Amino acid sequence: MTDRVGIVAVAQIGHDYAVDKNLREICYEVTKDILSQVEMEREDLGTIISSSSDHWQGISCSNSYYYEAIGAYLKNSSKAPEDSAFAFLYGMMRIMTGHFDTALVHAVTKGSEIPGVSTLTNLYADPFIQRPVGLDDVSTAALQAVEYMDRYKITEEHAAKVVAKNRGNGLNNPYALKERVSVEDVLKSQIMAYPLKKLDCAPSSDGTCALLLASEEKTRELTDNPVWIKGIGWEVDHTYFGDRDLLNGSLRKAAKRAYNMAGIEPKEIDVAEICEPYSFQELLWCEQLGFCPEGKGGKLIDEGVTEMSGELPVNPSGGVLSNNPYVARGLFRIVEGALQVMGKAGKRQVPDVETALAHSTHGFAGQLHSVIILEG
């Protein structure tokens, strides 16, 4: 059953271009980009899976609005909303059954059009117990950060180094924010929810991206530079925030599933694209991904392991801190991981990448995580 599934082509549109465009139109453009890369017509596409969010769009049944813009007219197309890594995972399943030989996977978010990330994520919370006390993306990440700092002596400076690293990396990424930020800048920025300061938090960006998955046979037909999916894993945590172990949630096991499926150890990862909307989280996720022992996230960044020049560069694209189209960000990580494996990551290319890891998360303080391992 397990013929491999490959990524054949990727495309993305960043914030600066997208911000004053209509959502349908940028979806159309990114889809046309993929089709032209592989010299296919819309009619040739097997299936199409998209990801977006009704609340983010202010348009319910979000994919209804741009259905034909991603080539889905009279096609079998579905939507895995809220986190675009799931559109990828679902697309992969459809290819694995042999029902389709290609799957276009797509995601879009226009973060500039919304009332605000905090407003919309406050709506994740149940209306009786958690919403009235104001739990939202930022405040819950802050609660997690305080616990993290306390248990392992991680400092605000460690977290600020993540921001400086990622925003520095972002300068090399045509699709990301291009604004260098120093550790000093982060530490001096306005407190949002202690210990998170403004620059510890990701912006709210516009963006859309797409990639084409194909069966093994079709992949070989369409490209000489395939990226194979080696391992996948995802897992969800408890509903109530207070029920959870915030420093030991669902990521560890999700990653384990992916590593087991790929038959590799964490140390074999050459580059990682991780979802880090809040600076501290990059360090915590690195621990749970097995890039360093538990509690050693601070040491990891101090020793420069995750810098571009380090042993295991993390977020050469600049990460979510440089580009946060909330729902689409998971697929952007996969796109960036694929580019690394293909050797097509331009100025942000890490040398000699064989194996890349892409991670996505959504929900309070990482309630649901997914891990995808790619190989050339």
Next chain:
Amino acid sequence: MAEEYKSIKEEIHLPYKWALGPVFTKFFENFKEKKIMGTKCPKCHRVLIPARRFCPRCFVDTDEWVQVSNEGTVRTWSLVNFEYSGQVKKPPYVQGLIDLDGADTALAHFIGGIDLSDLEKVPEQVKIGMRVKARWKENREGNILDIEYFEPKEEL
């Protein structure tokens, strides 16, 4: 005796600001001049209303702008007789799909100028195939409601 469990009430109002993009922006700019514009697909030659960036079926750019008539035919209609939150018009009112002359896709809008005093008699006044004409507002702002409604047009 059955137990009664409580509920709590709240209304959620969310402010959004949506980008129109160049094509929809131009479409609505033309409304100010009482013009309804479509774009024509170079492959299937259909004229799409509202004006589009691309053809949904041929999946190519449609950048030829074509003006369509302010008059058209009712493709279908319905008399709305119920209320819901956020409703723009208080019922009862008639809505419909209008095939404007020159366009290959239909536009959704209100149908006005109908006597609604006896709902059971409305089907006598509104028919599929009926000719209608746009009634524009005096002060137009560049949105879909610049057209107040489509009203029956007498054929001479």
Next chain:
Amino acid sequence: MSRKVGIIGVGQTKHGRRDDVNYIDLVYDAVRAAMEDVKISPGDIDAVVSGSMPPPMEGINAPHLYWSDAMGAFGKPSMRIATCGSTGMSIAQSAYYHVASGLFDVVLAVGAEKMLENDPQGTMTTVADPFFQRPFIAGAPGVFSMQSIQYSHRYGLPEERVRMAAAQISVDHHTNALDNPYAHIRIKITVDDVLKSRIISYPTRLLDVCPSSDGACALVFACEEKAKKIAESPDEIAWVKGVGYAGDEHFFGDSDKVVWESAIKASQEAYKMAGIQNPLKDLDVAEIYNPFTYQELIYYECFGFCGKGEACKLVEDGAVLRGGELPCDPSGGTLCTNPIGATGLLRVGEAALQVSGRADKRQVPGARTALSHAMGGSDQFNGIMILGSDKMEV
């Protein structure tokens, strides 16, 4: 490459106005019911797929996160699928692919809605884009009514005839619901009651239209090996024989909704996979997504039960009514029960119960092949799943 997949467990709540439970409780009840149906525990479930209407319906963003514990999903892979009204079918299809792909052996599919906590038509209207359609698309009734009028006109059918056929469908399905203890609307009505009921959105009247319901449904999908191990008997496994899905453009005025391409294509895709050539003969029962009686007529034609313009005759001959050649919606269908996120899944669940001979008083005798269907968006999406039993024909 694709594994054989069966539905082994079906669970649902009593549907209707459920002010007695909160959203979480509702989901939990359906999930427990499904697990009890097939005597498994959360540990036996490998992954969870869930969905509901657009989150603004209940005012809870990312409902799959909220439902996590209620579905027993803690510590498991969990994913949300959402395609408006067709969500229930999309969830079922996703659960099918989770298993068919070989990634998971036993998958729980959950759909739920608590729409009576809100103004459902107000929410549904937000499906329409804000620039062109939103002021004019009056929720669901607005859209389906326009489609219905078009239908009669297209085939030159006298309005009275179409209205009568719709009324007969209404009476048949409402009567069926009396045998379904879970259904929301369980009332005895006559054709006259339907014809005289108040106009909601002409031409549809109150008794032509579904209710808004609170309710939840959960199904257990399993690979062949596990299904045979877990189910009471292999005859009680509802195998997935065919799946199909297609969507039209977003703008309601872009496509014909009478000769409705996405409905036709979805059924053709599913029939091809299931080897169905003559639907009226090859299918024993159909659970059609029928929030509106008139719309059901259009589906008969699009699904190939009859030719164009001939749907009224199917009703008049009783072919699609109880006791007919292809009884539709023995559960009462969407017309009597519509917790939208669950509704599509209920169609699949009811079809599964039919082919596995477990539909109690609403059982269609000898049913072995069933069609289930759901529709979403402003008449935009259509999805179909064909289920079949492997038990020998008696």
